[in-house]
Amino acid sequence: MSDTASAPAARHAVVAAALDLFAAQGFEATSVEQIAQAAGISRSTFFRQFGGKDDVVFADHELLLDELRSYLSQPHDNPWAAVCEASMWVFKQFTADPELARRRYSVVRGVPALREREIVTVFRYERLFDEYLRESLPGLDPIDAVGFAALVTAVHNHVLRQLLRGTKRVPASVLRRALDDVMRRYGVHPHGTDAAPDDVVVAVFPRRMPSAEVARRLSEHLG
CATH class of the missing domain: 1.10.10.60 (Homeodomain-like)
Known part of the structure; x- marks a missing residue:
């Protein structure tokens, strides 16, 4: 041997x-x-x-998490986009061998202890993204950091499950479009593009109004 x-x-x-x-x-x-x-x-x-x-069973995740820490420790002009690129990179690693990924998914689904560990593993990705955003964007509201990290992770897992539960190839472009939409939801334009003139909204609110109420009213009026 x-x-x-x-x-x-x-x-x-x-x-x-x-x-x-x-x-x-x-x-x-x-x-x-x-x-x-x-x-x-x-x-x-x-x-x-x-x-x-x-x-x-989770050996690949340990390697991926180490590599993501290394990637995110490098300088990035757009931290939001860097998190999305990290998510894309993980997705491509699993789609490189979809049959192996499907076998892992099937095994994990059938063993309660493995399912629990999978939940913890997913949270480790989310926490890594959350901590990176807070460090890279001083003054960022922690709710925005954890919200973005959670949404990116959830969207990634949703698209990945399409691959794992089926038999067909799911191109990375599917995840790319979904992550671009996540960034737009946070007012970040993907790929460094500028906002179109009709994509800018100017609103005036009382200084003392809570930010959550400002967000609620904007969401209500913008639909």
């Missing part, structure tokens, strides 16, 4: 082998020894690289 599973291709092979076994004989009935044997690595290498059976 090989004692290396650190390279991306090798890690991907171990994840694929594990998911194949989980799908064929069930998560609980599959042992670490069986996964290691199917992947061609030692049991000790599996534990060193992944930790446990549930960890191997």
